[in-house]
Amino acid sequence: MSKSLPEVIIVGAGLGGLAACLALARAGFSVTVLEQARALGEVGAGVQISANGARVLHHLGLAEALAGVAFTPERGEVRHWRSGEVLSTRPLGQASLERFGFPYYHLHRADFHDVLAAAVAAAETATVRLDCAVTGVDLEAARPTVLTAAGERISSDVVVGADGIHSVIRQALHGDDAARFTGCVAWRATIPASSLPAGHVRPVASNWIGQGGHFVHYYLRRGELVNCVGIMEQAGWHQESWSAVGERDEFADAFAGWHEDLQVLIRQAEHCFRWGLFDRDPLSHWSSGAVTLLGDACHPMLPFMAQGAVMALEDAYTLAACLDAGRADPVAALKRYEILRHERTATVQGMSRENISFFHDVERGDIAARLDRHREAHLWLYGFDVTAQEFAPEDE
Numbered sequence: 287m288s289k290s291l292p293e294v295i296i297v298g299a300g301l302g303g304l305a306a307c308l309a310l311a312r313a314g315f316s317v318t319v320l321e322q323a324r325a326l327g328e329v330g331a332g333v334q335i336s337a338n339g340a341r342v343l344h345h346l347g348l349a350e351a352l353a354g355v356a357f358t359p360e361r362g363e364v365r366h367w368r369s370g371e372v373l374s375t376r377p378l379g380q381a382s383l384e385r386f387g388f389p390y391y392h393l394h395r396a397d398f399h400d401v402l403a404a405a406v407a408a409a410e411t412a413t414v415r416l417d418c419a420v421t422g423v424d425l426e427a428a429r430p431t432v433l434t435a436a437g438e439r440i441s442s443d444v445v446v447g448a449d450g451i452h453s454v455i456r457q458a459l460h461g462d463d464a465a466r467f468t469g470c471v472a473w474r475a476t477i478p479a480s481s482l483p484a485g486h487v488r489p490v491a492s493n494w495i496g497q498g499g500h501f502v503h504y505y506l507r508r509g510e511l512v513n514c515v516g517i518m519e520q521a522g523w524h525q526e527s528w529s530a531v532g533e534r535d536e537f538a539d540a541f542a543g544w545h546e547d548l549q550v551l552i553r554q555a556e557h558c559f560r561w562g563l564f565d566r567d568p569l570s571h572w573s574s575g576a577v578t579l580l581g582d583a584c585h586p587m588l589p590f591m592a593q594g595a596v597m598a599l600e601d602a603y604t605l606a607a608c609l610d611a612g613r614a615d616p617v618a619a620l621k622r623y624e625i626l627r628h629e630r631t632a633t634v635q636g637m638s639r640e641n642i643s644f645f646h647d648v649e650r651g652d653i654a655a656r657l658d659r660h661r662e663a664h665l666w667l668y669g670f671d672v673t674a675q676e677f678a679p680e681d682e
Contacts, residue, residue: 292316292613295432295442297420297455299326301333301395302581302598303448304402308346309606311409318442319412320432322419328399331474332506332513334491335393337386337668339596342603344388345673348401355397357505358389359491362664364657366648367496370545373648374657376664378491386668392491392513394476394506398595420449423458423577430576444609444616445577448598451564453583459574465564468588470499470642472563473516473537475555479509482554486547487512491592493645494548500645501541501548514551515589516541517563519646532560563588565639568632573620580605585631590641593634593667600672601627611677618679626675637663 292315296303299321307317335343343352361381364374378390406412419435423445430445447455457463479487487503494501499518506513518540537560538552566586572579581598605623612619644656 293442294444296446298449301595305599306602307406307412309602311412313606313610317412319414320418321416324417326403328395331395333393333395333595334592335391337382337388338670339599340388342599351401357392357509360489362491365494367494367544392504447583448580450582451586456583465566468563468565469519470517470563471520473560475514475558477512477554495645495648532558534558572624576616578620588638591638597631603672607677612679622679
């Protein structure tokens with residue numbers, strides 16, 4: 287690896303890929319992102335970024351840009367699906383700043399993507415190539431080499447697969463994917479706040495837990511939009527895509543009998559989408575030589591801890607720091623990256639999976655104890671300082 291301007295290829299220009307690109311460019315790497323889409327963009331869904339992820343974004347210099355597009359909730363609430371009773375709260379807002387040093391953000395995914403893309407575009411050593419579909423990676427070449435649909439062979443010092451749940455790079459390293467349908471289907475809609483009665487949605491992250499399902503809603507884009515996601519158990523599903531169109535009447539039928547506040551939201555949902563939720567076991571390893579994985583490509587998360595994007599941000603920071611600290615040996619640096627990230631991400635995958643039974647069985651007798659464990663899990667997540675680690679490769 288060159289000591290002057292080491293080269294990294296990132297496959298995928300999603301949130302994790304762009305964050306990794308920016309972190310690596312800030313550390314003095316020459317980074318090329320290969321993206322199959324013809325234009326940068328993201329779907330219109332919400333994303334929650336807790337303090338552990340905000341720490342990374344502020345470190346990358348994005349605090350001011352995020353403040354212009356985000357909503358900062360006052361607290362998180364767990365509510366009863368039928369009565370609306372608040373069962374548990376966790377302070378966010380100013381309390382997040384005081385306790386963890388960083389805010390809790392609600393972001394429209396497209397706004398967040400735009401912030402990252404603008405920062406990458408301004409980075410002198412970063413390039414994004416669009417309309418460049420990667421079909422595989424040659425692990426036997428002298429340097430890691432990606433193969434494209436156009437017949438190119440593009441080599442680099444390091445290759446990072448940040449290409450999502452259907453990762454081509456993961457398939458090259460591990461073979462066919464073994465995803466399992468969880469028995470849950472998600473509905474989502476984004477609603478203009480102006481279409482709702484004044485004060486109908488409180489300035490909080492709300493999670494209504496019930497029997498066989500749960501419903502989450504929160505503000506986006508400075509409070510101009512409300513993001514709604516309803517999860518309901520059902521038998522059988524084949525499509526793993528969160529951009530599949532759904533019908534509002536079916537959304538309403540799925541949550542018939544739930545609190546009227548939620549019915550109001552669903553009635554205002556002009557455009558609905560639904561997708562099946564699939565689960566995967568943690569990978570045994572992420573890297574082969576100087577090729578590794580990041581974000582959903584290596585640890586796809588069920589959305590029940592709101593940590594999918596945040597784990598990718600922690601990955602991005604750790605990857606850049608490990609490669610920076612181990613420039614002389616990128617293979618050892620990637621081993622260090624995996625050591626630092628594997629256990630934590632596998633734990634969060636497990637926590638997210640376990641929350642299905644928690645969120646979907648509110649009448650079970652041990653609800654108070656489960657709520658306490660839920661609060662403790664968030665404290666463990668949010669209090670993590672990704673910058674306070676030893677990034678240099680361990681001595682062999």
